[in-house]
Amino acid sequence: MKEGPDIAQIGALIGDPARANMLSALMGGRALTATELAGAAGITLQTASSHLSKLEAGGLVGQRKQGRHRYFALLDDEVGLLLEGLMGFAASRGFLRARPGPKDPALRKARVCYNHLAGDFGVRMLDRMVADGHVAIDGDEASLTKSGEERMRQLGIDMDALHDQRRPVCRTCLDWSERRSHLAGSLGEALLSRFIDRGWARRSNESRAIHFTRAGERAFCDLFPLPEPLPAPLSHGE
Amino acid sequence: MKEGPDIAQIGALIGDPARANMLSALMGGRALTATELAGAAGITLQTASSHLSKLEAGGLVGQRKQGRHRYFALLDDEVGLLLEGLMGFAASRGFLRARPGPKDPALRKARVCYNHLAGDFGVRMLDRMVADGHVAIDGDEASLTKSGEERMRQLGIDMDALHDQRRPVCRTCLDWSERRSHLAGSLGEALLSRFIDRGWARRSNESRAIHFTRAGERAFCDLFPLPEPLPAPLSHGE
DNA sequence: TTCATACTTCGACGATAATCGAAGCATCGC
DNA sequence: GCGATGCTTCGATTATCGTCGAAGTATGAA
Incomplete structure (x- = not known):
């Protein structure tokens, strides 16, 4: 053996x-x-x-x-990382379970992926940060730029604490519902915490969904506007 | 569901x-x-x-x-990545299969981990590169420094080709036999290929072991000397 | 063409592990 | 203290799935 x-x-x-x-x-x-x-x-x-x-x-x-x-x-985090990887892999292979009936819009819009924001909002956030030059993407690698560092501090993120941690500040995590990456890593976690601390969003009691308040959603969308104007208004999604 | x-x-x-x-x-x-x-x-x-x-x-x-x-x-590479992660995780949880009898020294010394060098030699290589300032480690993140870039080019690695690839140039991969990281990523793969192309090492026909020739081992150890002199000579290991 | 080798498919067998009813233990609230 | 609730443990049941012998197909070499 x-x-x-x-x-x-x-x-x-x-x-x-x-x-x-x-x-x-x-x-x-x-x-x-x-x-x-x-x-x-x-x-x-x-x-x-x-x-x-x-x-x-x-x-x-x-x-x-x-x-x-x-x-x-x-x-521990290792388990979270492993399951993240498995989820992304399973999705890439087409192993998706569809609920009978309409897709769960709440999970697709915003949900927790272990400790960071995933779903449409999660992907949107990373896309915005990349478009603004705050996060640099090189292949599968993500890193925070100088301007991004500054921006995050403005948002009240304790960047010193993040740098003291062993894990990466920025990491891409394949989003199973969007099929693109959202932001993981210590910054991803800190941002989700921030949104919740600010009362913009709260965790659902029944699932992994993250529910944004009306004001919180407005604030989030102001902070991370869509890179390109779309004909369908995002806020149309209940 | x-x-x-x-x-x-x-x-x-x-x-x-x-x-x-x-x-x-x-x-x-x-x-x-x-x-x-x-x-x-x-x-x-x-x-x-x-x-x-x-x-x-x-x-x-x-x-x-x-x-x-x-x-x-x-x-594809995704499968390799997934299995690498699983192997590291299983080892971290203590799920290791021990062969009855002596541990397999050949696998522990040098083996292939999907496409890059693992085992004692793999860990040694990364340690050396870190000690020489060629690779910077930040938590779990690894990146090639400018001097490392230069050094790799001297070794005949086509760095332009590596940068054109989608995946990271340097990535850490937890080594199950050494319980520390060895170098993965496109550079890890390129280096293993280089050793084999130079005739320093060859793949085993029966297992994942990598067998260094006497001359190849000497060359490898010259290139990546141990960061600290150890009382036990490394070449003692058959 | 014949024989050997590599591999796929079929079908029967048996071991394993998920499942749940029942029973028991621990904690909480009145 | 008693009843309700959260959870663990026990044991029987059964569905699932890995396994291999047998048979068949495809390819290579003599």
Whole structure:
């Protein structure tokens, strides 16, 4: 037998639909209870408990007990990165699950991808930053420019703190609904936090969707106007 | 049910040990026949055929027919990237398969990780380049410096061609045997090719190992000396 | 043309793992 | 203390899927 990492174990953990659903739910970035995860996966609580135990043993999730509640979350950034990659890959191969009925516009418009903004708004934000010369894209690589650094500081982003972190400030993450990149990395996370702290947007309680307030959406669109005027108004999307 | 990428399908494809073994074998960067892959996975040819059909349908491998031989390879760079990430992740979670008996020194010393040099030599190379100021590491990000650019050109690397490519010139890839990064990206690939073209090293026919000739090893070690003198001579390792 | 080799397809078998009802334990609120 | 709620554990069931022997097709070499 071959020496090396046992990718089959990781694959098998993710390869069960119920477990995949739970991991996807946790990509919303919030800790969820076992009951909530069972609901997200459409299975009973006892089955969810069994699955979560496996995910925990495999180092994909961790739990925190609060009284009778068990809050599960992705164990660390590495898991988030791995799942991001898997999502982008699955989408690139055409493995997409379509909900019967109309597509979920809320998820497509704005949602959390582990810790940063994804969806139409996420892609729009990166596109704007690139068009303004704040972010430079070289192939799959993204880097913040000097002017971008300045701009982010104006927006109240603590750039010193971001530079102190081990991970990249800017990273591209393939958006499964838009099929283009949105901004990940420490800056991506900081920006989403900023929008939420400012009250522009809030997290949905039921899904990974990010709901912008009317004022917040206006502010966001002012900050990141579309690179080109489109005949269809963006705000038409409820 | 949730809308979004179906990561369970990808997970399940990789989650079977036989399929995982074949994918790992293909990380050696060479196209292999169905018979070779069956041998690598320790299964019969008919089982391998069935598995390869699934991997192909899933967009992970592609095949090229040459007479009666079917050569299978990873479908594209995206697959390589995904598997690299999975390998690093599996190793980080402790999912390692140990061969009964002594560890495989050849794989640990130098092997192919999809298209670039990995193992002790791979890590050593990156460390040297960092110590010489040719590659700058910022968290997980790697970039070639001006002096590094110059140095690579001196080594005969066509840097213009590398810059024309879509992917990063330098990328870190977590080495599962050394638990540190080796150099991936277009430069990582170009360097491995260079060593092989110069006759310093050759690919093993049986595994992902890279065998350096005596002269090639000397040249490699001259080019990338250890950052610090160690009491144990590196060349002691057969 | 014949034989050997590489590979695909079919179908039966059996091992595995997800599933859930039932039961039990821990915590919370009245 | 009691009932409700959140969660874990146990055990039986069953669907799924990997496996391989057998048979067939395609290619190469003598």
